[in-house]
Amino acid sequence: MGVALPKSDVPEISLADSISPELLRKSPAKLPEVSEPQVVRHYVNLSIKNHHVDKDFYPLGSCTMKYNPKINDALASLSGFANIHPHQPVENVQGALHIMFELGQMLLKITGMSEATLQPSAGSQGEFAGILIMKKYHEKNGEKRKYIIVP
Known part of the structure; x- marks a missing residue:
């Protein structure tokens, strides 16, 4: 599984010759033996525990993706x-x-x-709430504006 790398043209050097002995393990690390696809799946599954743009439509504007x-x-x-219900x-x-x-x-x-x-969470919902606030402001001032320029 995975990619086969070409044979290295760099001479091999013993780990003990390049790292101070007190920093070396006395026994090999107990790491799980897994394939590359298993590792990829593991990290993808961790990454999607939160909503993200690679899995689904992101409901907010890019300014909120911070x-x-x-x-x-x-x-x-x-x-x-988290457990509140609207009719509680x-x-x-x-x-x-x-x-x-x-x-x-x-x-x-x-x-x-x-x-x-x-109430307006963000993105277009927040922008719409802002537009409604501006509309009400102009109505209260007796102005009958109909159009808005949106950059």
């Missing part, structure tokens, strides 16, 4: 968030609602705005 700290996933996977009684989700309220308050303080929402 590093997200592992703590975000850890917190989002807590049962108090409000009294059962007070902890999550409190955290979301506090986050909204922090965003208001940071931005100096009077309102905040956590």
Whole structure:
């Protein structure tokens, strides 16, 4: 299995001659004997435990395809968030609602705005929410704008 490499034209040198003896193992490493396809499958399976663009349509814009700290996933996977159902009684989700309220308050303080929402996740959904906000702004100011230039 795999690729056959051409015979090396570099002279072989003993490992003991090129690495300090105290850094060498006393016995061989206990590594699993697996084929190249098994190794590839292993790492592909690890990589797809999170959604990625090689496996399916990515539901967000490219601007959101950036590093997200592992703590975000850890917190989002807590049962108090991950197991909430939209029709769950409000009294059962007070902890999550409190955290979301506090986050909204922090965003208001940071931005100096009077309102905040956590609803539009990102990408086109967030852009659409922004357009609706602009539309409402112009309606409140008595303007009947119909068109928007999107770069």
